[in-house]
Amino acid sequence: MEKTNTLKTPVIEMKGVVKEYGKGQSAMKALRGIDLSIDSGDFVAVMGPSGSGKSTCMNILGCLDTPTSGEYLFEGVDVGKLSRDQRALIRRYYLGFIFQGFNLLNRTSALENVELPLIYRGIPVRERHLRAKDALKSVGLEGWEKHTPGELSGGQQQRVAIARAIVTQPSILLADEPTGNLDSARSREIMDLLTQFNRERGITILMVTHDPHMAGFASSTVQFLDGMIETEEKKGNHH
């Protein structure tokens, strides 16, 4: 089930996606019909004020949630029709997640944190060690394998989290305000890493951010407002 990089484009397609919370009169529309298409290898910044629906959209894109109506096609598969476990398998084999709060396992070494998704993939111990070490090296944390999150700085923790996300060689990386808890220097490091993975490994990246500077690293920006996509900009030099 290891993915290869010969993917059809677009990798992600949303058609009229609506998400409602609650039912009937009191129903709250978080998304009011989103049409979005993301090609393999894109680096998309998702922006918008809080409550604009960008988080809801990211949850659906990350297969953590399903749309109330409309279609979300992940590599041509209608995710809305999949079971909870089937969506978990898509996350396991195709997606990587980076969170604002890092979400590393406490009192667990950096290496073991990075190994975690490989365990769920049933990769044998030896190969797991090698791949996790490799991933840590690629985020510049060689020699920090034995350290637990408590012993690492915020920037280092986020780099461990990035290593955890890319160790499976996902086709898409979903980053939810990855620099939200970091100062500008650390944020730059993180963005450089993401850009590097996007360019060198062709990993598609979807990144929620409030910061226009961070959005500047992306090849395109999607702006959310009131549950709709307000604007969609592409930088000319990409695609």
Place this chain on the structure above:
Amino acid sequence: MLWETFLLAGREIRRNVMRSSLTMLGIVIGVAAVITMVTLGSGATEQVTSDISKLGSNLLQVRPGRDMHRPGGARDAGTPFELADSQAISREISGLKAVAPTAGTSIQVIAGNENVSTTVTGTTSEFLIARDWVLSAGRAFTASEVKSGKSVCILGSTVKKTLFDNQNPVGEMIRLQKIPFRIIGVLEEKGQTGFGMDQDDFVIIPLRAFQRRIAGNTEISTIFVSAKDGADTAKIQRDIERLMRDRRRILPGREDDFRVRDMKEIISTLTSTTKVLTALLGAVAGVSLLVGGIGIMNIMLVSVTERTREIGTRLAIGALERDVLTQFLVESVVLSSLGGVIGIILGLSAAYGLAGFLGVPFILNIGIVVIAFLFSGAVGIIFGYFPARKAAQLDPIEALRHE
């Protein structure tokens, strides 16, 4: 994958040693109690059983009087047997090794300046065969001594020790009710029974001598019958009952006025007491395990709440419901069976110490150890399932947002 889960569970348990130990305590106590009690119980049962089989295997006792355990059966001494009854048994019933009529009473025994009160039993030389008793010195009665009722006697080892210390008393004289008897033999020591009865405190003399010189009548109080090895004791018991009913002219439909008991029956009477006790303690231990299980459930629920973000992360990374369920279930099973193992070790140590203290043999009952272990594991599954399911069914989005 499952191995990983076990390692992970072990790590989680070590992470919070204090809490884990307190959680396990209920299981530890429950299992330790069961193990201690059952081990001591089976030791005691074993001892009682071996004591009673020391009394003679395949042994039946025929006694006059109704069975007092039967409902409405008031205690009734019944007409005593006669020598002819005993002779009839040995003549008419097949499969017997020995038949020994006995009559006995409590009496003062004097030897030189020493005197002691003991039981004197008049019987035949078959008595020693019937009861599997072995002489440590001297000889048994000869046929002519039994027939003529000669004044000779065989001492139990307690009586011998009290009257003669370590000297060999064979050939010496003792007086029973002022009548002199020559000692011809001493029996080997059999020790105490489980209930503290001295089995060596008696003197045996020929039946005729007892009847004529001590009792002054021809009554027989108990007939000991021992079956040949492999003989059907139940059939022999029935045959004796039929024969005795016939000889004692009991009309059909009327109750027996005598009783044939075999040693198995006596053993089962005694062991049933032990069984009731064991069952009672088992119930107490069961309650303790239940409480322990609830303790585990409580802590697992706390743990699920504490680790909500971790669960969210795992689900986001691609853990299936099954994976999370297994993770927490394994954790609670490891916790409870670890408690079980500690309980087993503590229980066995306690039983070992107490067995020495109570003078009961220590018998390792592997069956109960295995059962206790499986039971503690089962407690982990039963009480861990609800928290584990709660963890598995968390919404990853909510869980990731949890603070």
